[in-house]
Amino acid sequence: MQSFINIVLAIATTASLVSAAPAASIESRQSMTGDLTYYAPGLGACGVYNSESDSIAALSWQLFDQYTPGGNPNANTLCGRQIQINLGGKSTIVTVEDRCEACQLNDIDVPIAVFSQLADPTVGRTQMTWNWL
Structure with a gap:
């Protein structure tokens, strides 16, 4: 019986490591540079309704789609992850809730309320850095 339990535990551990593998590869605290x-x-894309006052982010389709198992964006392993955006000595924390079709790899799209915390919205696009929390 003990052998059976050990085998089940080994399989469960391996399965959780395999399912966590994509997220583990983005755990780096390395700062990325892109447009905001x-x-x-x-x-x-994560299946959640959000408003312009929510602290959320849409990641580039290139990054987002890498973590969409079986093609279902609602099951994307990046959904709900937090990132910190840094710009001109200011920073804010947002939660990944969406996918940006027009963004390049390290670009981030945010609601205007978040953008306004970091830069004047009249610029429309500005370069920033960000990292996973």
Whole structure:
């Protein structure tokens, strides 16, 4: 019986490591550089409704799609992850809730309320750095 329990535990541990593998590869505290833009959120790719006052982010389709198991964006392992955006000595924390079709790899799209915390919205697009928390 003990052998059976050990085998089940080994399988469960291996399965959790395999399912966690994509997220583990983004755990780096390395700072990424990209453009910050803003958009009007609604129903996001993670299956959650958000408003322009929510502290959320849409990641580039290139990054987001790498972590979408079976093609279902609602099951994306990046959904709900937090990132810190840094710009001109200011920073804010946002939660990944959406996918940005027009963004390049390290770009981030946020609601205007978040953008306004970091930069003047009239610029429309500005370079920033960000990292996973």
